[in-house]
Each structure stands twice: as C-alpha cells, then as structure tokens.
C-alpha cells in the first residue's frame with residue numbers, strides 16, 4: 001500500500017503505518033516460478049560509494065550480513081510477543097480495526113494504483129468492447145477503492161465489471177460514496193475472504209481476474225487456505241490471480257519494536273491492523289493448485305539522501321492461473 005506520505009523521512013515510516021509501497025519499478029512480466037530478482041528494476045546500484053546519488057535503487061542484493069542482522073532483529077521482537085488475550089482480541093475484532101482505520105482516513109491514505117497497466121497488463125489486454133460477454137474482475141480487500149476506480153477509468157470503454165469487496169463495512173461505504181461509483185460498472189459489498197463460502201454476490205466460476213493487493217498479508221495464516229479456496233471458486237477455469245504484498249524482511253517488518261509480534265512474521269500495528277511478511281515459498285505453496293506464472297520478489301533500496309539513511313523494501317508479486325480443469329483445493 002502506498003500512503004500519501006513522504007517516503008523519504010523516517011518519521012513518515014514510523015508505526016502505526018509504514019509506507020508500504022512505492023510504484024513498482026518496471027514490468028516484471030516474465031514467466032517464472034522462482035524469484036524474478038533482476039526483472040523489476042531499472043536503476044541498479046553497481047558502486048556502493050554512489051548509493052546516496054539517487055533516491056531509490058532496484059534489485060538490491062542482500063548479503064549474508066544483512067540477512068543475519070534482519071534475523072537478529074526478528075529474534076529480539078520474538079522476545080516480547082503479544083499476550084494471548086490481546087492476540088485473541090485482535091483476531092476477533094480484526095474488521096473493526098479496519099473500520100476505525102477507514103473512519104479516520106477514508107480515501108486519503110493510499111495512493112491510486114496507476115501502475116496496474118504496467119504490472120498487470122492482463123487486466124487490460126483483450127478486454128471485450130461492445131460484446132455481450134462481460135470481463136469480470138474481483139478485488140479482494142478493496143479498501144477505499146484505490147485500485148477499483150483507476151481500473152474502471154482506464155478501461156472506461158470496455159465491457160468490464162468490477163466486484164469490490166472488503167470485510168470493513170466502512171471501507172465499502174467509502175467506495176460506494178465515491179462519485180465515480182456506478183453500479184453498471186462496479187459492485188461493492190462486504191465480504192470476509194476467509195469465510196466458509198464464496199460471496200453470494202458473485203456467480204461461481206465467473207471471474208476472469210481476481211486482484212489481491214496487500215490483503216492476504218492482513219489475514220491470519222491459519223485462514224490462508226480458506227481464502228485461496230474462495231478465490232478458486234469464483235474464478236473461471238483459466239482465470240488469473242494478481243497478487244502483490246509484503247515480503248520477508250521488508251523495512252516495515254524490521255521496524256516493529258517489542259510487543260508487536262503476534263506469531264512468526266505476523267504483527268499488530270499500532271492501529272490494531274495486522275500484517276504478515278511472506279516468502280516466495282509460502283506464496284508458492286498457498287497457490288500450489290494454480291499454475292504459477294510469476295512468483296517474484298521486488299527489492300528496493302530507498303535512500304534518504306540528506307539524512308544518509310538506507311531503507312530496504314521487499315515486496316512480492318505473483319500471477320497464478322487456475323487450471324482449465326481440476327478440483328477446488330481442500331482444506332488441510
């Protein structure tokens with residue numbers, strides 16, 4: 001996610017919300033099942049002495065030392081885990097914390113995802129025009145609509161329909177109150193992706209593309225399978241999941257202090273919202289029943305030139321295709 005804050009000052013990166021995202025660097029449209037380091041970026045740091053000459057560097061390699069330091073930070077965090085009763089409360093009341101978040105921020109927090117066309121060109125290719133067959137996109141965890149509205153406006157002359165769901169009622173109300181909201185193009189509704197069943201608003205196997213941007217990190221790891229099963233059920237055979245989310249050792253993870261870790265790599269922010277930091281392996285096994293077309297890591301070094309600070313960002317990006325035949329994933 002990309003809050004509208006200055007990502008170059010550390011104070012802007014403090015809890016409760018670390019700036020989650022800057023615009024992806026370049027088109028990683030490369031089919032691979034492994035890391036796609038090297039495909040995202042355009043500006044590569046070749047000489048460490050020049051690190052403060054630009055604001056950002058792409059595809060930054062991590063050395064063993066950095067990895068060791070990251071692990072040390074995480075071990076320290078694990079020394080002061082959130083207590084059981086708080087953990088249960090954060091789990092039970094999770095949507096309410098997001099309600100509070102959107103009550104405070106409405107649609108002023110995240111920037112619009114204008115990079116969709118670059119990173120996820122499949123959303124715009126082969127869109128039907130003037131045909132009876134509608135192209136259905138579903139966004140899970142649509143928040144304030146920062147993906148939905150740019151998408152609808154970019155594809156204004158196509159026969160595109162967007163289902164926008166979120167388990168925060170306040171978020172859904174924010175989407176519905178947007179002047180661009182138009183039920184001939186979009187339908188927003190409350191839905192928890194970890195529910196037992198897919199949403200009644202969406203016909204089974206009717207969705208061409210399902211978008212999950214910074215949402216799966218917000219759900220408890222024990223519910224990943226249910227979420228993926230619901231996504232599977234709404235997708236057409238051959239349909240695609242477009243995924244972008246936090247990666248392991250992202251700055252946002254390493255900046256958590258004691259008393260914030262709920263479980264391994266799963267944290268509670270100061271505002272009560274939760275966040276997980278994934279590895280490619282975890283994402284690969286979560287979507288194991290899909291054809292993995294991309295499962296990449298986007299590493300960026302963001303530099304504060306005046307304060308000589310280096311901030312390492314790690315995001316994962318993936319494209320997972322539902323096979324033309326196959327049965328729904330079962331829960332383990």
Ligand SMILES: C[S@@+](CC[C@H](N)C(=O)[O-])C[C@H]1O[C@@H](n2cnc3c(N)ncnc32)[C@H](O)[C@@H]1O
Nearest residue numbers: 098110141142143166167168192193213215218
């Ligand atoms: C980090 S925000 C991302 C919002 C939006 N995808 C974006 O990138 O701007 C995560 C969103 O996921 C929603 N969310 C979290 N858990 C959810 C769940 N189990 N089902 C549906 N939405 C969920 C939250 O309410 C919040 O709006």
